Amino acid sequence: MAVITYREALNQALREEMLRDDRVFLMGEEVAVYQGAYKVSKGLLQEFGEMRVVDTPITELGFAGVGVGAAMVGLRPIIEFMTWNFALLALDQVVNAAAKMLYMTGGQFPMPMVFRGPNGAALQLSAQHSQAWESWLAHIPGLKVVTPGTPYDAKGLLKAAIRDDNPVCFLEGEMLYNTKGEVPDEEYVIPLGKAEVKREGDHVSLITHGKMVLVALQAAELLAKEGIRAEVVDLRTIRPMDVDAITASVRKTNRCVVVEEGWEMCGVGAQVVDFVQRHCFDHLDAPVLRVHQADAPMPYAKNLEKAAKPDVPKTIAAVKQVLYIDA
Amino acid sequence: MSTTKPSRRRGAASSDTASTETTQSSTSAEQSPAERKKLHTELLYSMLMQRRFEERTAEMYAIGRIGGFCHLYIGQEAVSTGFISLLREDDYVITTYRDHGQALARGMTPRAIMAELFGRIDGCVRGKGGSMHLFDKSLGFLGGHGIVGGHIPIAAGVGFAIKYRGGDQVIVCFMGEAAVNNGAFHEALNMAALWKLPCLFVIENNRYGMGTAVERASAINDIYKRGASYDMPRDVVDGQDVFAVRAAAETAIARARTESMPTLLEIRTYRFMGHSMSDAVSGTYRTKEELEKYLKRDPVVLLRSTMEEAGDLSADEWNAMDEEIKAIVQDSIDFAENSPEPPLEALLEDVLVDTTSD
Numbered sequence: 001m002a003v004i005t006y007r008e009a010l011n012q013a014l015r016e017e018m019l020r021d022d023r024v025f026l027m028g029e030e031v032a033v034y035q036g037a038y039k040v041s042k043g044l045l046q047e048f049g050e051m052r053v054v055d056t057p058i059t060e061l062g063f064a065g066v067g068v069g070a071a072m073v074g075l076r077p078i079i080e081f082m083t084w085n086f087a088l089l090a091l092d093q094v095v096n097a098a099a100k101m102l103y104m105t106g107g108q109f110p111m112p113m114v115f116r117g118p119n120g121a122a123l124q125l126s127a128q129h130s131q132a133w134e135s136w137l138a139h140i141p142g143l144k145v146v147t148p149g150t151p152y153d154a155k156g157l158l159k160a161a162i163r164d165d166n167p168v169c170f171l172e173g174e175m176l177y178n179t180k181g182e183v184p185d186e187e188y189v190i191p192l193g194k195a196e197v198k199r200e201g202d203h204v205s206l207i208t209h210g211k212m213v214l215v216a217l218q219a220a221e222l223l224a225k226e227g228i229r230a231e232v233v234d235l236r237t238i239r240p241m242d243v244d245a246i247t248a249s250v251r252k253t254n255r256c257v258v259v260e261e262g263w264e265m266c267g268v269g270a271q272v273v274d275f276v277q278r279h280c281f282d283h284l285d286a287p288v289l290r291v292h293q294a295d296a297p298m299p300y301a302k303n304l305e306k307a308a309k310p311d312v313p314k315t316i317a318a319v320k321q322v323l324y325i326d327a
Numbered sequence: 328m329s330t331t332k333p334s335r336r337r338g339a340a341s342s343d344t345a346s347t348e349t350t351q352s353s354t355s356a357e358q359s360p361a362e363r364k365k366l367h368t369e370l371l372y373s374m375l376m377q378r379r380f381e382e383r384t385a386e387m388y389a390i391g392r393i394g395g396f397c398h399l400y401i402g403q404e405a406v407s408t409g410f411i412s413l414l415r416e417d418d419y420v421i422t423t424y425r426d427h428g429q430a431l432a433r434g435m436t437p438r439a440i441m442a443e444l445f446g447r448i449d450g451c452v453r454g455k456g457g458s459m460h461l462f463d464k465s466l467g468f469l470g471g472h473g474i475v476g477g478h479i480p481i482a483a484g485v486g487f488a489i490k491y492r493g494g495d496q497v498i499v500c501f502m503g504e505a506a507v508n509n510g511a512f513h514e515a516l517n518m519a520a521l522w523k524l525p526c527l528f529v530i531e532n533n534r535y536g537m538g539t540a541v542e543r544a545s546a547i548n549d550i551y552k553r554g555a556s557y558d559m560p561r562d563v564v565d566g567q568d569v570f571a572v573r574a575a576a577e578t579a580i581a582r583a584r585t586e587s588m589p590t591l592l593e594i595r596t597y598r599f600m601g602h603s604m605s606d607a608v609s610g611t612y613r614t615k616e617e618l619e620k621y622l623k624r625d626p627v628v629l630l631r632s633t634m635e636e637a638g639d640l641s642a643d644e645w646n647a648m649d650e651e652i653k654a655i656v657q658d659s660i661d662f663a664e665n666s667p668e669p670p671l672e673a674l675l676e677d678v679l680v681d682t683t684s685d
């Protein structure tokens with residue numbers, strides 16, 4: 001198996017799916033001549049030409065709508081947002097058009113399209129360039145929301161997203177592009193809506209997704225040294241959420257900590273906690289705790305940013321709390 | 328009516344740049360009298376159908392058969408008929424929530440529309456959309472959109488897809504004049520001009536966005552001039568005269584089909600009813616006198632008179648057409664009354680395409 005970066009894994013997925021289906025095209029800011037703001041689309045313009053790898057003006061609402069229109073008449077657009085922060089300008093098209101189109105048209109117009117781009121905080125980009133959007137998007141019926149945490153998942157899930165006949169919001173991790181992992185040489189597709197147990201354990205469940213998968217795995221590794229066996233469940237897809245995987249893990253461990261990048265209020269973790277209280281009420285030995293970003297816009301100063309972000313020490317502290325171990 | 332007098336001569340009012348140079352249309356010239364009569368009869372039929380359908384729609388709304396927001400098109404019928412009568416079957420139409428007229432002109436059946444308005448299973452979108460969201464894939468009728476400006480980038484996307492496939496279809500995108508103040512309009516027109524997409528952007532300037540007159544909302548009152556920002560061919564047309572509309576439409580359609588170039592058309596018209604069914608006909612924002620002035624230029628009456636003067640429409644022919652249409656509309660009401668409500672299972676259907684079998 002080759003070891004490649006998350007970025008290369010995404011690039012392979014795009015290339016393979018564009019070769020497989022000529023209705024698939026990539027559109028967004030700097031995707032073509034510049035080769036992608038984060039170089040995810042490297043080489044695609046040269047291989048597929050400017051009709052299929054399309055540079056746009058800085059017009060998020062406009063080109064998201066172009067994607068919707070193209071999908072209405074049978075193409076399979078991949079709309080790249082330079083980052084999801086800028087997709088806020090396009091949310092009318094994502095929410096009011098793409099998500100509702102099939103329903104509103106009595107089933108006549110599916111939206112086989114992907115909205116993708118980096119999500120969440122990088123380093124010291126401060127308030128407007130550092131936020132995680134999955135809870136906003138996951139609120140909307142008619143969308144699928146995918147958050148790969150590893151190169152293997154990034155490739156397999158992006159291929160599934162492109163093949164899906166529904167609008168898929170695909171949230172990449174800005175800080176993950178350079179991370180490396182094993183990716184098989186042969187073709188594979190990972191079904192949407194399926195979580196994966198990334199590390200087994202029986203003392204506590206760490207339910208997480210996206211960039212926080214790495215944080216949870218590091219925390220589990222350190223906890224193991226203290227004899228605490230944490231199970232790491234990577235949701236991979238936020239909507240639809242794999243309730244069975246959450247339930248199975250928490251019924252086994254009887255304790256649960258949810259780790260997410262975004263804010264607490266109405267966050268992804270709130271939904272996980274709801275599923276846990278409904279399906280695992282009699283199995284719980286402690287209240288479920290959540291690790292998340294501080295309830296403030298992202299600050300710039302290094303120390304404040306660090307204090308704002310969920311991280312390994314905060315995760316370990318939460319685990320010890322649900323195990324009633326004094327830190 | 329406006330500061331720039333709309334013209335039937337193409338290009339006349341849009342001489343602010345050379346890019347708008349257009350040729351004299353021959354829509355109704357060079358026809359035999361029989362051909363002329365046939366065409367004009369079809370146009371009248373299309374417009375009268377919209378009128379009679381919506382008169383009954385208003386009645387059905389008043390007695391509670393129809394709910395929600397319901398925006399009538401009465402007064403603007405020459406615009407829908409003018410454009411859509413020139414389209415091919417494989418072309419596309421997209422519009423706003425004020426969509427009954429265009430849907431009828433495109434060939435959606437009165438039954439499918441009335442059943443939709445009633446919220447019944449035989450409606451064109453199975454009772455999921457109502458008045459604002461009429462769609463029919465088989466007719467290339469792409470809605471029925473409720474967010475002002477939201478459908479304009481979608482139209483550009485359809486234009487993009489046509490070009491992507493190397494086709495020669497066109498898309499006609501209808502919008503109200505208030506939509507031009509919305510960012511989506513500018514984003515879409517810029518891309519359509521930049522990428523040379525086969526789109527017609529048709530602004531139905533009925534003078535008001537709800538209660539706000541165009542002069543109170545737009546820094547430029549001659550809205551077609553906004554095309555200059557995108558170096559887009561543009562024109563302004565009298566929207567009460569179906570022949571003027573057709574002449575402009577013909578030029579723009581040809582430009583889109585053969586040159587893959589977009590056009591911006593401002594069609595000056597007027598809505599004879601309130602903004603929606605919950606709004607008074609004149610109200611606080613326009614006077615009865617103004618309304619009465621515009622009522623004198625009723626597009627249906629104008630076409631009828633033209634035909635009568637040319638000897639193309641006798642009193643009997645008019646009555647026969649009117650009776651036929653009224654009967655069809657009555658049939659659509661009976662049909663809608665008898666169509667079942669959607670089954671409760673439909674509530675959760677079509678949220679997503681089922682991909683579990685993949």
Ligand SMILES: Cc1ncc(C[n+]2csc(CCOP(=O)(O)OP(=O)(O)O)c2C)c(N)n1
Nearest residue numbers: 425473474475503504505506533535536537
């Ligand atoms: C983005 C957005 N803002 C506000 C509204 C509420 N609204 C519906 S129609 C309308 C007026 C639109 O006027 P115009 O574009 O001229 O079209 P007309 O109704 O005259 O056909 C408004 C403000 C809306 N639907 N969408």
Ligand SMILES: [Mg+2]
Nearest residue numbers: 503504535536
């Ligand atoms: Mg208006």
